[in-house]
Amino acid sequence: MTTAQTQAPATATPALTMTAAFEGIEGAYSHVVLEAYAGRRGVTFEPLGCPTFRAVAHAVLGGRADVGLLPIDNAIAGTIREGYDILAEYELDPLAEITLRLEHRLVGLPGATLEGVREIESHAIVLAECGRFLASLPDVKRVPVGDTAIAARNVAAAKDPSHAAICSKEAAERYGLVELAGSIADHPDNTTRFLLFRAPVAAGVAAEFEPAASGADRKTSLVFSVADKPGALARSLDAFGKHGLNVSKLDSKSRLGTSEFAFYADIDGDVREERFADALQDLKEYTSSLHIIGSYDAGTAPARVRRAIDVVVDNAPAVVPSVSKQKQNFPKVTREPGQPRSKVRVGNVVLEDGTFIIAAGPCSVESREQLFAVAHEIRDHGAVMMRGGAFKPRTSPYAFQGMGWEGLALLAEAGRETGMPIVSEVMSIDQVERMGQSVDMYQIGARNMQNFDLLKAVGKTQIPVLLKRGMSASLDELLSAAEYILSEGNPDVVLCERGIRTFETATRNTLDLSAVAVLREKTHLPIMVDPSHGVGVRRWIRPLCRAAKAVGANGILIEVHPNPAVAKSDAEQALTFQDYEDIVADLARIPFIQD
Ligand code: PEP
Numbered sequence: 049m050t051t052a053q054t055q056a057p058a059t060a061t062p063a064l065t066m067t068a069a070f071e072g073i074e075g076a077y078s079h080v081v082l083e084a085y086a087g088r089r090g091v092t093f094e095p096l097g098c099p100t101f102r103a104v105a106h107a108v109l110g111g112r113a114d115v116g117l118l119p120i121d122n123a124i125a126g127t128i129r130e131g132y133d134i135l136a137e138y139e140l141d142p143l144a145e146i147t148l149r150l151e152h153r154l155v156g157l158p159g160a161t162l163e164g165v166r167e168i169e170s171h172a173i174v175l176a177e178c179g180r181f182l183a184s185l186p187d188v189k190r191v192p193v194g195d196t197a198i199a200a201r202n203v204a205a206a207k208d209p210s211h212a213a214i215c216s217k218e219a220a221e222r223y224g225l226v227e228l229a230g231s232i233a234d235h236p237d238n239t240t241r242f243l244l245f246r247a248p249v250a251a252g253v254a255a256e257f258e259p260a261a262s263g264a265d266r267k268t269s270l271v272f273s274v275a276d277k278p279g280a281l282a283r284s285l286d287a288f289g290k291h292g293l294n295v296s297k298l299d300s301k302s303r304l305g306t307s308e309f310a311f312y313a314d315i316d317g318d319v320r321e322e323r324f325a326d327a328l329q330d331l332k333e334y335t336s337s338l339h340i341i342g343s344y345d346a347g348t349a350p351a352r353v354r355r356a357i358d359v360v361v362d363n364a365p366a367v368v369p370s371v372s373k374q375k376q377n378f379p380k381v382t383r384e385p386g387q388p389r390s391k392v393r394v395g396n397v398v399l400e401d402g403t404f405i406i407a408a409g410p411c412s413v414e415s416r417e418q419l420f421a422v423a424h425e426i427r428d429h430g431a432v433m434m435r436g437g438a439f440k441p442r443t444s445p446y447a448f449q450g451m452g453w454e455g456l457a458l459l460a461e462a463g464r465e466t467g468m469p470i471v472s473e474v475m476s477i478d479q480v481e482r483m484g485q486s487v488d489m490y491q492i493g494a495r496n497m498q499n500f501d502l503l504k505a506v507g508k509t510q511i512p513v514l515l516k517r518g519m520s521a522s523l524d525e526l527l528s529a530a531e532y533i534l535s536e537g538n539p540d541v542v543l544c545e546r547g548i549r550t551f552e553t554a555t556r557n558t559l560d561l562s563a564v565a566v567l568r569e570k571t572h573l574p575i576m577v578d579p580s581h582g583v584g585v586r587r588w589i590r591p592l593c594r595a596a597k598a599v600g601a602n603g604i605l606i607e608v609h610p611n612p613a614v615a616k617s618d619a620e621q622a623l624t625f626q627d628y629e630d631i632v633a634d635l636a637r638i639p640f641i642q643d
């Protein structure tokens with residue numbers, strides 16, 4: 049990470065080492081670009097090669113690299129959309145455009161000859177860029193690999209003079225290879241444009257990065273889409289022309305699932321200029337979506353490029369650490385890279401990484417006999433916590449509404465008798481205090497996930513909360529809801545994926561198990577899965593319990609009934625005792641996921 053080198057003379061700008069993430073291995077064109085750029089700007093980049101574009105973004109967002117580099121277009125191959133898309137998706141902050149002329153050369157082992165070459169490895173796009181040269185070698189096999197430097201490394205490792213690679217001079221030198229043919233691209237002006245970027249900065253910090261007001265030597269990249277109507281594109285482009293802004297690049301792609309096109313545009317100027325604000329105002333009338341990737345120093349701006357990197361340098365000793373957008377929105381629930389996951393203790397049970405717990409019980413408490421039968425069954429077969437609804441949120445006001453306080457008292461008694469902590473749904477603020485005297489964990493139901501006053505009320509208690517995902521809530525909304533509870537002082541929140549509404553009607557909901565993978569990355573809070581409400585059909589609960597454990601959940605919440613046929617709520621998804629035991633046996637065979 050960033051370190052100022054102390055041996056620099058006091059009067060000079062201290063030399064600085066920054067970690068720079070790029071796609072490929074050392075010697076790849078992206079690495080060559082970083083080296084050239086660093087040499088000109090008086091910084092040193094510690095290279096961090098990454099296997100994919102997305103991994104480059106993750107390295108920067110996760111704080112493992114100070115800056116990242118992604119290619120965004122090539123003179124022969126055209127727009128590299130993945131580069132733009134990732135910058136847009138992660139709201140990365142572009143700093144500078146860097147253009148490199150790629151001089152492809154064919155290289156091989158010392159002593160190899162062009163005539164003796166039988167196989168050539170390189171990046172697929174680079175092979176395409178050298179189409180004419182390769183056409184002159186019809187009997188030679190072409191082997192696409194992930195990156196030009198990997199091709200060079202493979203050739204060096206193969207120790208076979210009939211193997212050659214197309215790569216940069218730097219990659220050839222690095223792997224001890226010699227040139228067999230130089231400048232072999234179809235066109236000599238084979239340039240690639242890259243963007244150097246860093247993680248998004250908190251709003252208050254952004255002002256420190258303000259460029260000079262003129263906007264000259266600045267460029268802005270954006271992605272927008274226009275309705276599929278005559279004149280819509282012309283009018284949107286006119287929005288720039290009218291305000292004196294030059295569109296220096298425009299490329300389109302269809303937006304899947306719509307009849308619209310997305311346009312990738314580069315505009316000369318800075319988005320903070322007034323004329324830009326006016327143009328964007330006009331543009332909004334014709335666009336159905338608009339995403340501004342950001343403004344950065346154009347390659348034509350040596351002075352500004354210098355300044356952009358200086359800004360990074362100035363801020364580098366991490367006086368103000370860059371803060372991801374997520375961290376700004378939900379600071380307390382966000383998991384920082386490397387941060388350990390939280391433990392939540394519920395009575396004698398601890399939800400933590402490396403354990404997987406079973407919480408089971410009836411959907412509703414219906415009678416003493418029903419509840420105690422279930423309590424003994426589950427306690428004797430693997431469950432460590434008991435669930436049971438006393439206040440039930442039912443779609444119909446005429447459906448069974450739960451036994452209320454009487455049901456809760458039974459639940460507490462069954463919990464004491466079997467030694468299991470109990471979890472039950474709290475539906476309103478006025479139940480919070482009284483319910484807190486008997487439950488070990490409050491459940492906030494899916495329908496109440498965004499009942500903010502209720503979230504604040506349980507947040508003021510010291511009792512753990514099982515927060516279920518709303519049936520149409522995004523994961524960010526779930527995290528925001530959790531943030532409400534933590535922000536009031538209660539750190540003991542467990543998230544619960546319980547299925548979301550989709551177009552699928554075969555299952556009651558769609559159990560979004562990808563949520564577990566995403567949440568494990570985004571938050572330190574434990575995560576449970578409720579396959580009962582997720583699929584709503586008894587026979588599909590078992591495979592999804594297995595999947596929940598395999599994907600890395602910290603536990604499951606499932607509904608069990610002594611006689612599902614007469615269950616007063618959620619009868620179709622109630623497990624018989626036999627179903628329940630089969631699930632417990634299955635789960636014993638699935639390993640825990642820990643990372
Ligand atoms: C329940 O657990 O019984 C329940 C009502 O769940 P959800 O809020 O997920 O629908």
Ligand code: MN
Binds near residue numbers: 581607
């Ligand atoms: Mn239920």
